[in-house]
Amino acid sequence: MSDQKAYKRGLVWLRNDLRVHDNTALYRADRGCEALAAVYIACPETWASHGDGDNVVAMRLRSLQVMQDALAKKHISLYFLEVPTFDRVPELLKQLVEKLEVEALFANAEYPVNELERDQAVRAALRTLRVPVEYSTDRTLIPPGSLATNSGDGFKVFTPFKRAFIARHGDESFAPLPAPSARPQAHRDQWPEWIALASENNLVRSIPKTVGDYGVAPGGRGRVLQWHAGEPAGRKLLQDFEARLPDYEACRDFPAINGTSRLSPYLNCGAVSVRQCVQLALEENGGRWVGRGEGASSWLNELIWREFYQHLVVNYPKVCRNKPFKPETERVPWSRSEKDFKAWCDGETGVPIVDAAMAQLNQTGWMHNRLRMVVASFLTKNLLIDWRRGERYFMQQLVDADFAANNGGWQWAASTGTDAAPYFRVFNPYSQSKRFDAEGKFIRRFLPQLRGLSAKDIHCPPPLESYPLPICNVTESRKRAIEAFANLKL
Ligand SMILES: Cc1cc2nc3c(=O)[nH]c(=O)nc-3n(C[C@H](O)[C@H](O)[C@H](O)COP(=O)(O)OP(=O)(O)OC[C@H]3O[C@@H](n4cnc5c(N)ncnc54)[C@H](O)[C@@H]3O)c2cc1C
Numbered sequence: 001m002s003d004q005k006a007y008k009r010g011l012v013w014l015r016n017d018l019r020v021h022d023n024t025a026l027y028r029a030d031r032g033c034e035a036l037a038a039v040y041i042a043c044p045e046t047w048a049s050h051g052d053g054d055n056v057v058a059m060r061l062r063s064l065q066v067m068q069d070a071l072a073k074k075h076i077s078l079y080f081l082e083v084p085t086f087d088r089v090p091e092l093l094k095q096l097v098e099k100l101e102v103e104a105l106f107a108n109a110e111y112p113v114n115e116l117e118r119d120q121a122v123r124a125a126l127r128t129l130r131v132p133v134e135y136s137t138d139r140t141l142i143p144p145g146s147l148a149t150n151s152g153d154g155f156k157v158f159t160p161f162k163r164a165f166i167a168r169h170g171d172e173s174f175a176p177l178p179a180p181s182a183r184p185q186a187h188r189d190q191w192p193e194w195i196a197l198a199s200e201n202n203l204v205r206s207i208p209k210t211v212g213d214y215g216v217a218p219g220g221r222g223r224v225l226q227w228h229a230g231e232p233a234g235r236k237l238l239q240d241f242e243a244r245l246p247d248y249e250a251c252r253d254f255p256a257i258n259g260t261s262r263l264s265p266y267l268n269c270g271a272v273s274v275r276q277c278v279q280l281a282l283e284e285n286g287g288r289w290v291g292r293g294e295g296a297s298s299w300l301n302e303l304i305w306r307e308f309y310q311h312l313v314v315n316y317p318k319v320c321r322n323k324p325f326k327p328e329t330e331r332v333p334w335s336r337s338e339k340d341f342k343a344w345c346d347g348e349t350g351v352p353i354v355d356a357a358m359a360q361l362n363q364t365g366w367m368h369n370r371l372r373m374v375v376a377s378f379l380t381k382n383l384l385i386d387w388r389r390g391e392r393y394f395m396q397q398l399v400d401a402d403f404a405a406n407n408g409g410w411q412w413a414a415s416t417g418t419d420a421a422p423y424f425r426v427f428n429p430y431s432q433s434k435r436f437d438a439e440g441k442f443i444r445r446f447l448p449q450l451r452g453l454s455a456k457d458i459h460c461p462p463p464l465e466s467y468p469l470p471i472c473n474v475t476e477s478r479k480r481a482i483e484a485f486a487n488l489k490l
Contacts, residue, residue: 017270022176030180044212045084053396066230090125108138154315234266248295255368256441264400309408324416350470353433365399376413387414423485
């Protein structure tokens with residue numbers, strides 16, 4: 001077989017795929033190009049307009065630094081550029097490709113509307129130079145939008161989506177791809193250290209400590225420095241989780257237990273790939289997506305939920321335009337109470353499980369899945385505040401903020417989405433608290449002022465000086481929410 005490469009010089013454009021192993025675009029560029037470099041383009045104004053907060057941006061940029069170091073060991077350069085907005089990217093890449101004399105561009109596909117538009121514009125800009133652009137499926141197992149119902153529509157309900165996914169792709173191996181092999185030192189010397197581009201931004205090799213208004217260094221504004229960034233940290237977490245996987249189903253709903261993988265920040269910035277997760281779970285489960293080990297099949301189920309929400313974004317792009325999936329829910333008479341919204345954000349609602357969950361989010365940038373459902377239901381049903389405000393607050397705080405999963409989760413909880421919780425099923429936060437944090441261990445961890453209370457009192461404390469009274473009566477507010485949603489049908 002010939003070793004001839006298709007291109008002399010290729011460029012990999014990295015985005016939320018910050019790993020050297022099992023990175024489809026990097027793998028294909030490595031196979032296809034004699035000489036290879038990578039580029040990352042920060043767009044802080046667009047990120048801000050998408051609601052990205054310090055935490056997710058800090059995780060992204062710190063993971064990028066780790067990736068740059070890993071590539072440098074393989075003598076592959078990673079350039080860093082910054083422009084304010086996505087619409088400046090096509091021209092910038094065009095200049096870069098020309099200056100570096102690149103013959104092909106490789107990237108992994110992204111799916112929200114603005115990202116798709118940017119990527120199409122890049123393809124068009126490089127077409128004028130006759131430079132091909134190859135976008136690969138990498139963030140998901142299969143291309144979003146590729147599974148359709150018998151009538152040709154995108155799935156709106158999870159269970160049939162899952163069944164179709166397993167029927168059509170259940171036998172695929174999804175085996176991870178190898179990292180590029182190290183190139184000789186001379187390879188790096190083929191790429192200039194520094195280039196002046198026509199735009200005000202120049203090509204820099206070291207990743208700056210601040211980007212736009214985002215501080216990313218220790219001591220910067222990001223509060224998630226407790227999360228070790230980058231691919232090796234993500235791989236270690238995945239390996240550690242292997243031992244806990246058999247117990248996942250039994251433990252996953254209890255926030256005081258370390259029962260879930262906590263891989264979401266790594267999956268989100270791409271430090272870990274979904275194929276690596278699937279491989280681990282399928283190995284544990286004898287190659288089966290369902291049945292056999294409860295832990296592994298339950299975790300695979302969650303990975304299919306992740307896939308499902310990415311498909312929804314492609315099949316129903318209106319969700320990217322701030323629209324509810326169910327248009328009639330635009331008529332819900334949402335409360336405009338700033339006081340209630342602030343109490344929710346600050347974890348001062350007087351409902352301990354809600355406040356402890358919000359403290360977890362505000363202090364660590366992450367929240368347990370069961371609690372995401374509880375606090376989202378409390379905001380949208382008990383306080384009757386528009387789900388989009390909660391969605392945005394989560395985007396600003398979460399270290400794993402992902403548009404598709406976040407929008408899907410919020411629309412599910414608010415009963416405005418596809419396959420959403422029926423509007424009349426409103427979580428009772430006190431029952432959730434007693435069921436999933438029976439002894440109050442999680443509440444005590446995040447609300448030290450309640451540490452002295454018994455397991456009986458901690459879910460609904462007696463009046464205390466150090467803790468607010470509940471801002472709403474959950475029974476009455478539940479009734480109000482059900483009426484508001486029921487009236488939409490009239
Ligand atoms: C209101 C709300 C907002 C959410 N916002 C986000 C978000 O911004 N980013 C995000 O990654 N997840 C989000 N989720 C989904 C879920 O809560 C997190 O993925 C999960 O808590 C991450 O913890 P983990 O990595 O330990 O998950 P595990 O239980 O170990 O699951 C493994 C992986 O599967 C995926 N996954 C698990 N549950 C879901 C789900 N319900 N929907 C989609 N993917 C899932 C995640 O990538 C996760 O890392 C949200 C859920 C709700 C209800």
